[in-house]
Structure formats: structure tokens, C-alpha cells
Amino acid sequence: MLGSRHVPITHQNLIEMMTYALVLLGNRIITSGAIGTNSAAIKGAMRGDPNMLTVILPQSLRCQPNESRQQLEQVMHLVENPGNDNLALAEASYICNKEIISRCQQLICFAFHDSRTLLQTCQNAEDQRKVVTLFYFD
Numbered sequence: 001m002l003g004s005r006h007v008p009i010t011h012q013n014l015i016e017m018m019t020y021a022l023v024l025l026g027n028r029i030i031t032s033g034a035i036g037t038n039s040a041a042i043k044g045a046m047r048g049d050p051n052m053l054t055v056i057l058p059q060s061l062r063c064q065p066n067e068s069r070q071q072l073e074q075v076m077h078l079v080e081n082p083g084n085d086n087l088a089l090a091e092a093s094y095i096c097n098k099e100i101i102s103r104c105q106q107l108i109c110f111a112f113h114d115s116r117t118l119l120q121t122c123q124n125a126e127d128q129r130k131v132v133t134l135f136y137f138d
Helices: 008-022 037-048 065-071 087-101 116-127
Strands: 029-032 053-056 076-077 107-112 131-136
Touching: 008 029, 008 037, 029 037, 029 087, 037 053, 037 065, 053 087, 087 116, 107 116, 116 131
Parallel strands: 029 053, 053 076, 107 131
Antiparallel strands: none
């Protein structure tokens, strides 16, 4: 599950509830560590079953914003990518998203029509014949 950082609180609540339900149904959740969509997904998965959640960071934990770090420190299955610390966040995120796609069967993505990195990630997932569900905020 991936998505934009800029998400209204009502949408974050829906993402959290959906992720919680997916975990209760036995689905494993893989996401990244940003605020917004990913944070809501983490919150929902942690509420359902923390063991069903894997968070893959684009860079090391120390590079994450303070508002994310506290939540991420609670995640049991946290994958850091310190080798990407010297990259721009957009580039590191693109690499991270490719890793997430390689580990999943289905991608659920929440984006805006101008979310280039996320839309490219969806296209990459479709090219790999993954099931892609794309929700647009706009």
C-alpha cells in the first residue's frame, strides 16, 4: 500500500480502517514510512496485527522526519536502506517503491493525477502483472 503524503484526515481515517480490515482478513501489508497514506496504513495494520506489517524505508530511519520516526520505531518488520541516504528523497522513494512492488502481489495506491513517482510505480507494477488498485484524491 502506497500513497501521497498530502492526505486529508478523513481519507487517512478511511485508509487506516481499510488496512485494519485487510489485516484482520489475513493479508500482509507492505508500505513505506512517510506521513499521510503510509502512516495511516501503518496505524491500521498495527491495530490489527503488528506482525502482518512490513515497512520499507527509502533511506535510513535517521533520515525520516521526526513526526514519522516515533511511529516507525514501533514497527517490528522495518527495512532501512541507508545506502540511499545520499540520494534525493524522490529518487530513493522510486527505488523503495520498486522493492515494495517486488515483494507484493497487489498494489493499492492513493495518489493525485500529478503524483509522478506514484503513478510510475503503478505502471511498473502493472508491467510486472501485479494487480493494481489506484484511488485518486482529485
